[in-house]
Amino acid sequence: MGFASIILAVLVAAPLWATAASDLSTQIRGAKLDSTRCYRVRDLDFIREDLKIYLNDGYLIFAQPVAGLPFAAVFSSEVEGGDGEVLVTPPRRSERRSLATFADSPTLNTHFKTAMFLFTDNIARELQNRAAAQGPPSPEMGLLLAERYSPTVHNIAQGFELRLMMDLLNDNPARGFFYATIASVTLGTVDLVYDPTSHDQIVIGQYSTANGRPLFDVWTSFSSRSARAAGLNPVEADRDPYELTNFRIDATVGTDLNLTAVTKVTARLKEPNVRALAFEISGQMEVDEARIDGQPAEIFRRESARESAFRPGENTIFLAVPSQALSSAQPHETEFRHHGKVIRTNDSKVFFVSSRANWYPNQGSGFANYELTFHYPMTLDLVTNGELISNTIEGDHRVTRRKTSAPIRFAGFNLGEYQCVERMRPNGFRLDVCGSRNLDPALRPRPTLPTIDAGLPPGVVAARRNSGMKSPMPPLTPDPLSRLAKLAAMIEDGFEFMTARFGPPPVKSLTVTPIPGGFGQGFPGLIYLATASYLDPGDLPQTVRDAGLASFYSDLLAAHELAHQWWGNLVTAQSYKDNWLQESLANYTALLYLEKRKGPRAVTAVLDEYRKHLLAKGTDGNPVESAGPVTFGTRLASSRTPEAWQIITYEKGSWILHMLRGEMGDAQFSKLLAEVPKRFIRRPLSTDDFRLLAAEFIPPKSRDPKLEAFFENWVYTTGIPSLKLNASVKGTRLNGTLTQSGVAKDFEIDVPIEVSSIKGVAPVTYWLRSSSDPVEFSLVVPAGSTKAQIGGALLQSK
């Protein structure tokens, strides 16, 4: 530590360490622009990694310091010829393309009249010193600007309050962030962020709305210059300042369905002096008390009732602030008391746990062991992760204790009035498939027209419907348990199928439980399965069948969620850019299992549907697939293409794996899938890790031995080519031309050409590399070959 920073530490630390979090919050909320710190600036340019900002001519005014730091500033070009400018060039072609779709240019180069900056890194002081060096302050202009822009600073700082507080309390500028929001002359308000603690340190985008909901459109997002130069391993968990291990949760579900819990967890710090620990928890949970090493800790949570109302199922962040700094030399015991309504029900007693958010305080998604105890009413069944330790009755309620046999990433629970089918599997593995005794009201049949209408022209049916004609027979209400034994048998069989291929699942006990809402979720050892998957396809509401979702619920969803035991819970994603792999592997596993049950044609039919969805026109008028590469993850769900994320992640992702299987053949593809959990057990898998591993299974003498071309064209960029094959057999020669269109000039893929001969003999596959110029070829084929066609690839048409 240098001399200057010692002084700084003393100046900053002494008053701060006596300051409680709420006082700091009051200071941030009350901070105004300081009229005495307003400077006329010219050619004041500064660079934060890849962000280049030029304050060409104007005034720069700083906020009153909080904890010694001028944490905000505003630039205004209210002078003759006043101007500011920003220049950013994303390093990768895919990112430049993404930027171009939003900002009409592959580089961000725009002028602005005003800009607001927030910073907890060293740039604040540097900028203030450089501005002050250009001349004396301009207090008159300062008064004007302070009055005009202080409310804006107040609003924006509030949005970043927890992060500001955490950085100011922990006083570690190396983890500090820089944020700029500029009023661009041509692009409107643009936000730019540099955050060294993020996976992508640079993020540029704009606030927008989709379907009436606020949304941040990410225009581009990438590793910063220094992170790229250092070749930093971008594992998200490594960036967390601490690690949580050994959760012990004791929870009580009241008869009113309120959940009250005590969560204890051990925190191991990676940095020496930590004053604030951030945790995430569901917006529906109140945190009543926190203790660290037995001492009371202050809880600071931004008042966000309004925000929670908009996003009830999502997490909010709170800070736990101990009375003194925590050292990294020993682990720290943290304890929280919390309560809330995360369980909902309806008059049919079908229960719903807000599943997408944490019902207990957690941070990041590291692996940890869990001991879980639940007290709950006698009338209910409750299941959670881990192996059953005991199930007892204490007074007027039941008590269930479970403990995980191996570290997991999240704990969930589910409850209802269940009937369960229990299966013991080899090696002490236990499988429970539970169904609700009560029918999900969403699956109640609506009155429909009598079946006699089936053969009538649609116009007649519509006319009858409009005339209010009702079925003379009340519809039969399906029994939600009638398919339970069948479902349990399928899950057991699927479990067997996957265990044989991918090895043992993460924990020794797996429970499948119903959830209303048409989706599924796979926690380690606990699966939420849509109530629709419990019904026979024929008993599903007409609307579900009309939407073509019957086979999704009855054939695919259970296997998809089951496959997440391996893909997502045993092998994890390195970052949002790699998450597609977990979803695609789960989905393609479900397709492999479908192939086993119903044959390859059933899979082809599903893939054909996926192709249609990918080629259909999206909200922006372009084919859905063109929204961006599969590696963009949730960024694809932008205001321009809100539907693209789901279709590209699950459906193009499945196609990518299907084509990869074609490249290496069935046997090698099976070996590849078996190898992934072996090499990446409880480890994050990146897209490039997967490419390198897959390349080991590519047959020798392949034209793309490292799969670079395959990944470049199908994974890292967009485009579905249109291919035309013109070929004829002459003796033992197949001569022809392969013509490609509809994609970028440099798009080249390996195309499977299936040459068939007499009936009953399997076709032989040859591979041709496509190109923007027509490819002429002459291949030696077996005698008796009759015709050639393009095999299974994601194409516009054949």
Ligand SMILES: [Zn+2]
């Ligand atoms: Zn999934």
